[in-house]
Amino acid sequence: MALNGVFYSLMILAFLAFFVSRFLTLKTVKGDIRRLHSRPVYYGLNSLFLTVFPAVILLIVWSFAQSILIDEKVKQQIPENFITEDAPLNLIMSEVDRLSEGLKQLVDQGTLSATKVENEDSELFGIEDKLESAGVFLSSSISPEVLSASRSKFAMEAFGSSTRNWLAVLVSVLGFFWSLKNSTAEFRARNHVERITLFLLGTAATLAIFTSLGIVLSMIFEALRFFGMHPWTDFFFGSTWAPSFSAGSELSILPLLWGTLYISFVALLVSVPIGLYSAIYLSEYASKPIRAIAKPLLEILAGIPTIVYGLFALTTFGPLLRYFFGDGGFLGVEWMSDSRSVITAGVVMGMMLIPFVSSLSDDIINAVPQSLRDGSYGLGATQSETVRKVILPAALPGIIGAILLAASRAIGETMIVVLGAGAVAKFAGNPLEALTTITTRIVSQLTGDLEFDSPETLVAFALGLTLFTITLGLNVLALYIVRKYREQYE
Amino acid sequence: MTETFHTNSLFNISDKTKNRNAAERRFRMYGILAISIGLLMLLVLATTIILRGTSAFQQTFITLEVDLLESKLDKKGNRNIDDIKKVSTFGYSPILVNAMKQALEKHEISTSLKKKALGGIISKSAPSQIRDFVLEDVNRIGQTVVFKFLVNGWIDGYIKGRYSRESVANSKFASAEQFDLIDQLLEVGVVEKKFNFDFIFGADASDQRPEAAGIGVAMVGSFYLMLVVLVLSLPLGVAASIYLEEFAKQNVFTDIIEVTISNLAAVPSIVFGILGLAVFINYMHLPQSTPIVGGLVLTLMTLPTIIISTRASLKSVPPSIRDAALGLGASKMQTVFHHVLPLAAPGILTGTIIGMAQALGESAPLLLIGMIGYVATNMPNTISEGLLSPNSAMPAQIYEWAKRADPAFIERAWGGIIILLIFLLTMNTMAVILRRRFERRW
Amino acid sequence: MKDQTYLDRESNLTPGISKISAKNVNVYYDDVQALKDVSVEIEKNAVTSFIGPSGCGKSTFLRCLNRMNDTIDICKVTGQILLEGEDIYDPKIDPVQLRAKVGMVFQKPNPFPKSVYDNIAYGPKIHGLANTKSDLDEIVEKSLRRAAIWDEVKDRLSSPATGLSGGQQQRICIARAIATSPDILLMDEPCSALDPIATAQVEELIDELRENFCVVIVTHSMQQAARVSKKTAFFHLGSLVEFGDTEKIFTNPNDPRTESYITGRIG
Known part of the structure; x- marks a missing residue:
């Protein structure tokens, strides 16, 4: 039985369960629903839940267990002398995975029959052509060891899945009949249904958290694999970023970090003064109608997708800068050789961050109690003196929090730097030169053909993990500062 | 004084x-x-x-009467479809050049251009356009049919003012003579600039034919992405929020959840792309470049946004409503599902729309799971194909065009941005209207 | 001619006694009239208190006296308020200078989140009253002494003022207002957020301040008005009902409304 067969069976059983149990319950009280403990719909739902959920849980648990068990079994089948340094176990296993996946496709398409794959040895050689015509490409020719492992994997999977599917339907049917015995007036259907619902809600909450958590763990795992292949000292303390396809890549994060921080600094240099002064003006000076128009207009800047900014940097702002500073340019200086540069990416990123800084600062300035303003005005301070000497110092922690949040945004920003910053990894100080960033390198290492076993690919996970740690740290710090700040005035 | x-x-x-x-x-x-x-x-x-x-929405077309010559397309003359299929698009080029020449004769325009340069005025997609037309019904061979072809991107660029005679002086793709001819053809109305629906609804084209590229397939890709995001993140997010807001006791565990969610919302989007690559593609072996994987990644990104806004709107329902329901003997669960949730629904919906709009404009994670570097040419026919076959998405398509050096593609990238922004604007306006319309002050 | 007008104005006052003279003051918040035709003469070197039920306009009137109402966009003031004969609502007057001369203390203690020293030094600094650091030190010490809080805070001038007790904070605010050496001190229910002991301290302080300043105090408590003030004005529903010597207002009011308020029938 195929998986969608199980799906349809469960649907039909669920439907039946709901109406049958509802009908039976109503029959026991001869249609007088006042004698029931719960409303009839709860009896139906109770049956429905009992029919569906155990089966679904079985499907999920079984699938996970099956994939782990089969993997173990297949690993044991590969002869030890077959594993060499050139072909480590994980490489062989991925080959096996792909081949058994290909066999499955061929069987699904009807090119091969399942029994043939499982039993008849000789028929299978020459299978490469068939696979290729089905769109499955293998990196090397198939060795008998790999083929036999793949075949046994295929056989085990086929057997396991079909057992699982039949069992799931069986469990569902059992659940259905079991639930029918609860079709009595005394049965506390509502309480049962609510308990199950609560369990479901709780599961959703945990799921939302644990997927995120598990995924972070997986990234750590991949990063650790990278550090197993490449010295961590070079990654954190080396001075060169030079991935090469042959061995001997130098993969240090420092030049990338330099580019990232430099561009983020330029972005903050643009966005913080503009954002902060805008926030001050909007919250302290602007009349209501001006505020009502200017604030949402500024916030549009934050809602524009970053790809738009990236394209703007690449095709409009960069060339404009180059027109002024480039070879044979307007100013007659030759400071810029490419339209991608630190300034190109930094200024455009700054544009994007303006509303970020301004709306956060606006909130924070508004949280400063009016009594402080009154106190200052009452002493004869002008509005700007009040802002500079009373409000800003009082709001300083919050504003620092806002700037940190903006910095974390800038460091993690991808599209603008991918399109506007360039690809040169070095410690350069000229802001009109191209530099590269962590995010840009992640994109370039992880696009195109990927080998998940080379340090050149896996370094992206280490970069990602570092990026994640930096931004998370900044964020936690910023949220902590802002929260402390708010508590002060609550 | x-x-x-x-x-x-x-x-x-x-x-x-x-x-x-x-x-x-x-x-x-x-x-x-x-x-x-x-x-x-x-x-x-x-x-x-x-x-x-805006110029991306207009395209230059040329209208030609094409003789579908039997001598070129069906040399045996037996209308056998298999034989006719053997004639490649290359074999259709002479027919095009002929049609071009006829048009010039008809309008008494003389030109010094050679065959190749004449054919070069028309888009490289034109031969396959005729071929598809012929293969649809082989009996059309021998007829004379009026076709409307796209004009080559360089010529189109001249008409839109991107190129001048000077700027193509050393180009091998276009020449001043071609431009002269185009000026004459424009005058007689054989060539005209028109609104190009294919840009909005059509498929992407290879980098030789910018004039034929459209964003339609990527739009469908984005639609499937959003479908996945909506189906997964809305129920999951709402259920999680209800649990956290209404049922969970305040303890260390819920505190951790709280902090995790607020911090997840600020994780750089590219990190989600890396996670998607590691977990969904490398570990779970889901097919690369597909909307289902993209949707899963974007779901992880959207979930915190939805949870935060849902919790906020649940919180804004005053306790008096809960007390009233509980006082009438409703269970806690009934109170939540019958009273609190419906009252919070507009707020939840607003948050969802805003989260979806963010996801729609997001491109960085899509780069990593392979939704670029891929020419999205096929419109998916079924839902499962839409979810499981490789596709692009609007922002990824725009990025793809931005990377191709040809200015004709840059123009399309900006055009794509207009379409993307129209979607985002619509979604955000919807959110604002919802908020205005249903916002309650207790 | 201007001298003439000035003399005309002066002639309306009782020379040498009136510090502030308000005539027909009306205040509107958008369309709502908060004060109706208030005219009052406030004496030099005396404490004047404004009493009345909440929302009667007494605080609004107080805030007119140093143009604090300017900071509220929707607020409009008509009529005439003369400070030593000068119209403080004259467009040529800078409210900043006015407020240096007419200090204000607010309902809730509102020290800036800075050190005690910086709180006091803030006014003198912005108005440029001290040329040297030692001048400033002197002003700070003098103000704190006058506000009768020097002994309590002299050892912690650099610690944050927000860490002090409520009564201390309010006296810091008074010291802060004194530091710009104003002629007049306006106090908007200065004790309403304080406990009885702190209230007693502040009241004692007000009594001492009377010698050097013209003090105007808005209060909710009739006992307080009776204790500290020489003159009392009773406001009701936006108008000034009765103004006169405190003793007379509390023992033998002219207006039946004042009597009702004093005896607790309205308010």
């Missing part, structure tokens, strides 16, 4: 005060300046988008 009765009269504005007032005015100016710069940037961005993007 003031000196006569008061030394410290208020009418005596001291120098100090004058200075202070000047400082006040300066400070105020800085504020106005800052806002103006911010708004100016918005204006510049908007103008750039409009100026550079």
Whole structure:
């Protein structure tokens, strides 16, 4: 039985369960629903839940267990002398995975029959052509060891899945009949249904958290694999970023970090003064109608997708800068050789961050109690003196929090730097030169053909993990500062 | 007069005060300046988008009468479809050149252009357009049919003012003579610039044919992405929020969840792309470049947004409503599902729409799971194909075009941005209207 | 001619006694009239208190006296308020200078989140009253002494003022207002957020301040008005009902409304 067969069976059983149990319950009280403990719909739902959920849980648990068990079994089948340094176990296993996946496709398409794959040895050689015509490409020719492992994997999977599917339907049917015995007036259907619902809600909450958590763990795992292949000292303390396809890549994060921080600094240099002064003006000076128009207009800047900014940097702002500073340019200086540069990416990123800084600062300035303003005005301070000497110092922690949040945004920003910053990894100080960033390198290492076993690919996970740690740290710090700040005035 | 009765009269504005007032005015100016710069940037961005993007919606077409010559297309003359299929698009080029020549004769235009340059005026997609037409019904061979073809991207660029005779002086793709001819053809109406629906609804084309590229397939890709995001993140997010807000007890565990969620919302989007690559593609072996994987990644990104806004709107339902329901003997679960949730629904919906709009404009994670570098040419036919076969998405398609060096693709990238922004604007307007319409003040 | 007008104004006052003279003051918040035709004469070197039920306009009137209402966009003031004969609502007057001369203390203690020293030094600094650091030190010490809080805070001038007790904070605010050496001190229910002991301290302080300043105090408590003030004005529903010597207002009011309020029938 195929998986969608199980799906349809469960649907039909669920439907039946709901109406049958509802009908039976109503029959026991001869249609007088006042004698029931719960409303009839709860009896139906109770049956429905009992029919569906155990089966679904079985499907999920079984699938996970099956994939782990089969993997173990297949690993044991590969002869030890077959594993060499050139072909480590994980490489062989991925080959096996792909081949058994290909066999499955061929069987699904009807090119091969399942029994043939499982039993008849000789028929299978020459299978490469068939696979290729089905769109499955293998990196090397198939060795008998790999083929036999793949075949046994295929056989085990086929057997396991079909057992699982039949069992799931069986469990569902059992659940259905079991639930029918609860079709009595005394049965506390509502309480049962609510308990199950609560369990479901709780599961959703945990799921939302644990997927995120598990995924972070997986990234750590991949990063650790990278550090197993490449010295961590070079990654954190080396001075060169030079991935090469042959061995001997130098993969240090420092030049990338330099580019990232430099561009983020330029972005903050643009966005913080503009954002902060805008926030001050909007919250302290602007009349209501001006505020009502200017604030949402500024916030549009934050809602524009970053790809738009990236394209703007690449095709409009960069060339404009180059027109002024480039070879044979307007100013007659030759400071810029490419339209991608630190300034190109930094200024455009700054544009994007303006509303970020301004709306956060606006909130924070508004949280400063009016009594402080009154106190200052009452002493004869002008509005700007009040802002500079009373409000800003009082709001300083919050504003620092806002700037940190903006910095974390800038460091993690991808599209603008991918399109506007360039690809040169070095410690350069000229802001009109191209530099590269962590995010840009992640994109370039992880696009195109990927080998998940080379340090050149896996370094992206280490970069990602570092990026994640930096931004998370900044964020936690910023949220902590802002929260402390708010508590002060609550 | 003031000196006569008061030394410290208020009418005596001291120098100090004058200075202070000047400082006040300066400070105020800085504020106005800052806002103006911010708004100016918005204006510049908007103008750039409009100026550079609108031309993508227009395309130059050429109308030609094409003789579907039997001698070229069906040499055996037996209308056997298998034989006719053997004629590649290359074999259709002479027919095109012929049609071109006829058109020139008809309008008494003379040209010094050679065959290849003549054919080069028409898009490289034209031969396959005729071929598809012929293969649909082999009996059309021998007829004379009026076709409307796209004009090559370089020629189109000349008509849109991107190229001039000087700028193509050394180009091997276009020549001044071709431009001369186009000017004449424009005059007689054989060539015309028209609104190009294929840009909105069509498929992407290879980098040789910018004039044929459209964003339609990527739009469908984005639609499937959003479908996955909606189906997964809305129920999961709402269920999680209800649990956290209404049922969970305050303890260390819920505190951790709280902190995790608020921090997840600020994780750089590219990190989600890396996670998607590691977990969904490398570990779970889901097919690369597909909307299902993209949707899963974007779901992880959207979930915190939805949870935060849902919790906020659940919180805004006053406790008195809960008390009222509980007082009537409703169970806690009934209270939540019958009263609290419906009252919070507009807020939840608003948050969902905003989260989806963010996801729709997001491109960085899509790059990593392979939704670029891929020419999205096929419209998916079924839902499962839509989810499981490789596709692009609007922002990824725009990025893809931006990377191709040809200015004709840059124009399309800006055009794509206009379409993307129209979607985002619609979604955000919907959110604003929902909020205005259903916002309650308790 | 201007001298003439000035003399005309002066002639309306009782020379040498009136510090502030308000005539027909009306205040509007948008369309709502908060004060109706208030005219009052406030004496030098005396404490004047404004009493009345909440929302009667007494605080609004107080805030007119140093143009604090300017900071509220929707507020409009008509009529005439003369400070030593000068119209404080004259467009040529800078409210900043006015407020240095007419200090204000607010309902809730509102020290800036800075050190005690910086709180006091803030006013003198912005108005440029001290040329040297030692001048400033002197002003700070003098103000704190006058506000009768020097002994309590002299050892912690650099610690944050927000860490002090409520009564201390309010006296810091008074010291802060004194530091710009104003002629007049306006106090808007200065004790309403304080406990009885702190209230007693502040009241004692007000009594001492009377010698050097013209003090105007808005209060909710009739006992307080009776204790500290020489003159009392009773406001009701936006108008000034009765103004006169405190003793007379509390023992033998002219207006039946005042009597009702004093005896607790309205308010």
